Amino acid sequence: MTSLDPDKIYTHIMEAAKVWVSDDEEARRLRKLDKVILAEITNQQDQALSHAVRSSLAIGSPQYRLHVTNMVAAQTKANMSRARYDAARSLAELRRSQESTRRAEAQIR
Numbered sequence: 337m338t339s340l341d342p343d344k345i346y347t348h349i350m351e352a353a354k355v356w357v358s359d360d361e362e363a364r365r366l367r368k369l370d371k372v373i374l375a376e377i378t379n380q381q382d383q384a385l386s387h388a389v390r391s392s393l394a395i396g397s398p399q400y401r402l403h404v405t406n407m408v409a410a411q412t413k414a415n416m417s418r419a420r421y422d423a424a425r426s427l428a429e430l431r432r433s434q435e436s437t438r439r440a441e442a443q444i445r
Contacts (some may be wrong), residue, residue, distance in 0.1 A: 363410040
């Protein structure tokens with residue numbers, strides 16, 4: 337059995353972390369823009385209508401539906417990236433433990 341390469345493990349974990357951070361940034365950006373986008377769509381409605389009616393029309397608009405769909409997709413992507421990052425960290429810890437056990441058993445023999 338070959339020994340573990342800490343540099344490769346570190347690189348793999350950091351790559352997974354960078355993807356997660358990037359995906360999380362996109363999800364957070366879309367969440368922060370939610371009210372802004374809703375307000376913009378509301379303000380595009382016929383100004384003769386009451387604010388409540390314009391808000392309802394905005395919430396039901398295809399434009400806002402697309403924004404919500406994109407927001408959910410971005411959060412799902414961020415969640416999957418986080419899961420990959422956590423899995424990489426767990427695997428590294430398991431491999432470290434496995435290597436430690438292997439070395440301890442080799443010393444006993």
